[in-house]
Amino acid sequence: MTIHPTRIDDVGERELLRRLQLRIPEAPGVPVGVGDDTALVEVPSPALVTVDSLVEDVHFRRESAPARLLGRKALAINLSDVAAMGGVGRHAIVSLCLPPDLELAWVDSLYDGLLERAAEAGVAIVGGNVSRSPGPIVIDVTLIGESRGPLLRSGATPGDLVVVTGELGAAAEGFRLLEQGARLDEGGELAAAPAWTEPLGEAVELCVWAHLDPRPPLVLAGSLAERGLAAAGMDLSDGLSSDLADMCRQSGVGALVDAMAVPVAGPVLELERLRGGDALALALHGGEDYELLMAVDPGDFEALEELARVWGVSVTPIGEFLEGPPDVRLTDADGGRELRPGGHDHFAAGEGPAE
């Protein structure tokens, strides 16, 4: 018998795999699920296929990210990519690298989150792998989805509106707050916060949650693609400035953004006002918003707004696409300036989780 808390190396790789496999529910259209050399799955064709990873000390820290929320997020960031192509996630494959001294309870919580988020999104987990890691935890999810579009990054044309869903900057603020010591307790309530945020506990909690449990507008995305209400789309993961630059490059157009129109998240405005910081910069460059960035024909905007209202999502025009080189300009109270990609780059970042 082992002494509690049980660690992965107490039970071994095969037993861990079997334990996880037992938790994965059978799903329709999956004649062979986990447990054989491969899964056998009835997939949509053409299929959307994507992969994204969460790496310890790059995307999260073990001490500040509850395992259950990491499980949710590992799936959510892939659901966001599929949604941004105008599709709906269907089948997920989970590959984990885990240090041998990790507690089994941590892996169980991670799977709680994965399974819960999968159920919410109607996704079946159909395969997986577990490897030993000599250091960091790596959570790699591949997602197969059904196309309702596709909604490409390259479809923007001059005259289209630059439109974003939701509000921006909260996830980046949340990441900063976690690095400064903000913590959730097991029930998801704020258990600790940096001293300077004292009067704004609720704002801190909202930002931390935005970082740990992103909620991309999945249903809206599939629905608008079906109706052809966007000419181009992608998800905001690296930060508006970087992502819009990429859409411009892939579409061969420029863009002009009105700084006053950018929907900065309320809690970020409150916190940055208190701190004397720059809320707009977080919304422009912060990253991990997992909202949609779209090019929308002005004639379609009203229909898009109506559809978004049905799904409880806000859509905001923040500028327009222009003829010319693939540059982004920002107009603000001081006039105009070039908006250079300022999102995170994991390799350039050098140290700590990137935003």
Added chain:
Amino acid sequence: MTIHPTRIDDVGERELLRRLQLRIPEAPGVPVGVGDDTALVEVPSPALVTVDSLVEDVHFRRESAPARLLGRKALAINLSDVAAMGGVGRHAIVSLCLPPDLELAWVDSLYDGLLERAAEAGVAIVGGNVSRSPGPIVIDVTLIGESRGPLLRSGATPGDLVVVTGELGAAAEGFRLLEQGARLDEGGELAAAPAWTEPLGEAVELCVWAHLDPRPPLVLAGSLAERGLAAAGMDLSDGLSSDLADMCRQSGVGALVDAMAVPVAGPVLELERLRGGDALALALHGGEDYELLMAVDPGDFEALEELARVWGVSVTPIGEFLEGPPDVRLTDADGGRELRPGGHDHFAAGEGPAE
């Protein structure tokens, strides 16, 4: 300008991704390849889906595994899984975690190997991701394949022959030799070998290659599944003793293996004779053979043998499946004994690359 050799953090994540994307050829049936939020791919349905990882200091060491061969192997181990289900690989998604100080030339070589192996197998690389790693290199490949079977682990019945392809033990011996200092030069020739192996340079080279560049019997696997010549199948990755135990467990049968019939690889016999070691143990427990383990109806064996001959693969009956509890027994010159799963377990292993 940066000073050579260029490292990943000299160019940054986006530039690295763009660089890799430029190298991936367009493929038929892939309307949207790499570079958007997801790929859009015409996939077979039902599809075989699997994922497997190579983790630095668990599955390989950077100083002894040439990057090009790692690229080949990362794909090969997944091709082996798809083959073992009686299928053929079609689309691969590559997720890399790379330390920022890694040389760009290393990543280029890795992709040389991936693209080369993909071309050999008729596989299109349709997506990928690159993350920063705070430590080890992690190469994660998800493979989607076309089913010709499926060939499950659970199909063995009492009376079926236990059959393996190829010869066993060379990859495990090769791993040991690499740990003892064996090295290939850039041209793939043996450049260094442990002193004790001195008279057996060719055997060392064969074993090292078996470990670094596994060649699963892909075509035979798809072909025999189509013809229904095996009742159950899986690939030998963890070692015969572990894998056969799993097939027995999933099929609800026992098995009796004749030690004298196990096809131990010639170079392993030579090396272990010289060293005074146990060649059979390597063949039974070593792992990473990436050969096929099958349950074959005795009435089908002749047809299987004929088909295998066409594809230049040897097939060897090494025992039979029996009624009873899912245990494996081994008969040898000393009589009979229980063959307990002795393959590697990454978590139990504790230190160094697992075999």
